[in-house]
Every structure is written in structure tokens, then in C-alpha cells.
Amino acid sequence: LFPAWETLPFERVSPSLETMGRRLRVMWRLRAGGEHLPDVVVAPVRALVQRLGPHVEDVEPIRLAPGAQLDRDALLERLVGSGYRREYQVEARGEVAVRGSIVDVYPVTDDHPVRVDLWGDEVDRLSRFSVADQRSTDEVDEAWIFPARELLPTPEVRERAGALVA
Numbered sequence: 001l002f003p004a005w006e007t008l009p010f011e012r013v014s015p016s017l018e019t020m021g022r023r024l025r026v027m028w029r030l031r032a033g034g035e036h037l038p039d040v041v042v043a044p045v046r047a048l049v050q051r052l053g054p055h056v057e058d059v060e061p062i063r064l065a066p067g068a069q070l071d072r073d074a075l076l077e078r079l080v081g082s083g084y085r086r087e088y089q090v091e092a093r094g095e096v097a098v099r100g101s102i103v104d105v106y107p108v109t110d111d112h113p114v115r116v117d118l119w120g121d122e123v124d125r126l127s128r129f130s131v132a133d134q135r136s137t138d139e140v141d142e143a144w145i146f147p148a149r150e151l152l153p154t155p156e157v158r159e160r161a162g163a164l165v166a
Contacts, residue, residue: 002026004046017083017094017148021108023047024059025146031057053150054157062145064116068123072103075116079105083148091131094148104129107145114143 003022005015029036062078064070076098080086084096090104090113097104106113115136117125126143127136151157 002041002043002047004044005050014149017108020083020150021093021146021148023052024056024150025061025109025144027052027056028059028061028146053152055152055154056150058154059147059152061147063142064114064123064126064145065142066123066126069121070116070118070123071121072098072101072118075103079145081153083152089134104134105143105145106131107143108148109144109146112137114140114145116143 001022003019005019007013007015026038026041029038030041062075076086076096079096084094084105087095087097090097090106093106093108093110095106095113101118103116103118104113105116112128113131115125115127115129116123117127125139126141127139129136
């Protein structure tokens with residue numbers, strides 16, 4: 001499903017994080033092709049006529065798997081840059097929290113948050129966890145984290161925003 005924004009262009013309300021993440025996931029799957037290529041894309045007319053943000057075609061998800069090398073601070077910087085909010089505790093989509101070597105993130109396209117247990121710079125374990133009690137539920141083999149917004153802060157976007165501020 002390639003959803004349309006549930007807001008109108010003149011409204012001063014942003015679309016939901018889930019909607020933006022799902023749109024970016026579909027765009028990535030179409031570009032990546034291969035095993036990721038969907039058989040069918042369902043899209044309302046409103047979704048097809050909406051403009052996409054600049055550089056949406058360059059979006060790459062963050063793929064996490066046990067055994068992968070990962071710099072925790074670089075991961076946090078990338079998540080915050082792609083629209084995730086850093087919080088004390090993860091409770092909703094689009095949030096990330098850090099406690100020592102544990103990174104909790106609630107991907108905007110998933111139904112459950114993911115806990116990343118690090119051993120140094122290596123992903124030791126990935127597991128889902130419950131938002132209600134913050135306890136791990138079951139382990140997962142991999143996690144795909146898509147951006148939480150379509151307008152990403154690329155150097156070109158930052159330069160244009162700086163020029164508009166001036």
C-alpha cells in the first residue's frame with residue numbers, strides 16, 4: 001500500500017509518521033527491486049498526485065542483524081536525522097531511546113518496537129519488546145528501519161532552508 005497523506009496541502013498538520021514511513025518503504029522497494037519488489041502496488045489517486053520530497057529516491061533503510069558491526073552514536077545520529085525523536089523511554093512509533101549499550105527504537109513501519117543489545121560495536125541480539133512494561137518478548141533475525149519523514153536533511157535541503165531563513 002502506497003498511502004496518501006491524510007492531511008490537505010493547506011493544513012498546518014503533518015501526516016502521521018506511519019504514513020510517511022510506509023510511503024518511503026514502497027519507494028525503496030520499487031527502486032531496490034529483486035526480492036524486495038512488490039507484486040502489486042495499491043495507491044489511491046491522491047497518493048499518486050502528491051509530490052514527493054527531494055531525494056526520496058536515495059532513501060536507504062537501516063538494516064540491523066545480530067553479528068553486524070554498528071557504531072551506536074552513528075546509529076542515533078542517523079535515526080534522529082531521519083525524523084526519530086530521542087526519548088527517555090520508547091512508547092510510540094518514531095521514537096528512540098538509549099540506555100548504555102541498549103538502543104530501543106520503534107520503527108514507523110512496524111507494529112512492535114525493537115531492542116538492539118550491543119556488545120561493544122557488535123549487535124549481540126535483536127528482540128521485540130512490549131511498550132507497556134518495556135520487557136523483551138521474542139528475538140528477531142533482522143530489523144529494517146525506514147525514515148520517519150519524507151523531507152530528509154540532506155546538505156542541499158539544509159542550504160536551501162538556510163537561504164530561506166535569511
